[in-house]
Amino acid sequence: MKIGVLALQGAFAEHQAVLEGLGAEVVQVRLPKDLDGLSGLILPGGESTTIGKLAVAFNLLEPLRAFGQQHALWGTCAGAIFLSKDVHRPQPLLGLMDIQVARNAFGRQVDSFEVDLNVPELGEPPFHAVFIRAPLIESVSGSARVMATLPDGRIVAAQQGRWLATSFHPELTRDDRFHRFFMELAQ
Secondary structure (H helix, E strand, C coil), X not given: CEEEEECCCCCHHHHHHHHHHCCCEEEEECCHHHHCCCCEEEECCCCHHHHHHHXXXXXXXXXXXXXXXXXXXXXXXXXXXXXXXXXXXXXCCCCCEEXXXXXXXXXXXXXXXXXXECCHHHCCCCEEEEECCCCEEEEECCCCEEEEECCCCCEEEEEECCEEEXXXXXXXXXXXXXXXXXXXXXX
């Protein structure tokens, strides 16, 4: 299986390492031609405004949208923001997934935290999630559905068909179940 990782900025190397550990062929995507032959694409954490501006500068925004119409996409942290339809401010977005996201909803870098999440699609044990300047998925609509919430009910993972959004960084843990789940979506 050939999976791309958007490599404009952010935590793309960490996703690549997990995917390669699972036997995937990984392509770092920086230009539209890099999307050729991929089964899916991960939009990593980083800084969503920077990722969007670089996608525009490299004429990648529209090719990413077109790719997403036909393939699996997974946005982690900033990537979830980039994948969403609404972030309450003007910035370049793919605007594909029916989720509304609040940037940096949990505060500054010093407010980063870790928590165990129940994710029924992944089974047991709970998934240990790492939140770093994390966004919050404020709401889901259309065919999007909630996959995981914090104990207080706030949404931190959602799925819409072959699209996946997580507020946290699964690539920073030793647990590869989210990457396995995404690879199944990409088949």
